[in-house]
Amino acid sequence: MNDKWWMLTLVGQDSPGIVAAVTSALAEAGITLGETSMLRLGGNFTVMMMVSGDTDEQALRSLLVPVLEARGLRLHIDPIEAELHQHLVPNVQVTVSGADRTGIVAQVTTALAEGGFNILDLESDLAGTPHEPVYIIQISGVSGEPIERIEERLAPVRESGVSVNVVPVEPYIG
Template sequence: MEASREDAPLRTSRSDLAITVIGKDRPGIVADVSEALARLGANLTDSTMTRLRGHFTWTLVCSGPGAAEVDAALGPLVAGGQLLATVREVGPEVEAAAAGEPHLMSVHGADRLGIVAAVTRVLAENGGNITDLTTRLTGPLYVLVAEVDLPAGTADAVAKRLAEVAGGLDVEVTLRRTEMDVL
């Protein structure tokens, strides 16, 4: 007996894809994109979505069919020009060595050029890895919040250097150790 198309097993050839979707915000974008991916059998594994000054932005990683198939499936959503979607294949996640000690850094003060560049340079020079970063401008107040992995034993030196840089920018900076969430 011949198997019907519906009974056929899922494709064994799967790709890891990075997808970005940006455009003017409106209700239903997440539902539209995730439904298109689900119809293809793409498994959404990691994502982050936010609104930036009325614009929707979503970055996601999924495992599924090839980039061309996903791009075609998203075609109707971008056809009107209100959304832009990019799809590219990425390699599988490589297990990293111990990432260091998790910290939360926050910066707030009057908005001025160079805040992000200055504080992230301190982190980079000390082997810090930013795992999440958010910034907001609310009137004249600029706020930055970042999750950072720092090499063991470097937090005090990093905090001292951040304080020096913050003083030159006339902003407040805090760095505190966080505990890893257990899911």
């Protein structure tokens, strides 16, 4: 297998069947997938896909053009280094929720970054109602600090009226 990898980013109006159309076009051209993540964000289709094959950036774009045009998708391609079969395992999970306001993610992640917290995964969502929006953040990552120290770092966030929950994560392996 060719060692060259690209990250494809596709964004557009969501509709059923996009993943099937995109991955079929890739598979038919002999392009293999690595790790991928599809999310629907505010009604938009978004996917990031590691792809590899005996190809180049121009050829990758060309083979996806029919799908892009039919589905109204935008495509971005980056050459990447692929680190496969080396997943980092999270040891801390942080959940934050509170009345929506600008800057919650910035405040939380800055406090975590100051302790060297390596975020492996972050998802945030706007819940509640249009009149009473609630922001919910779920973060998992690797920290060399004890839970109590992370709690201390996040204390100012909590004092600002946001609910913060820090729990150790120890995957059960069996």
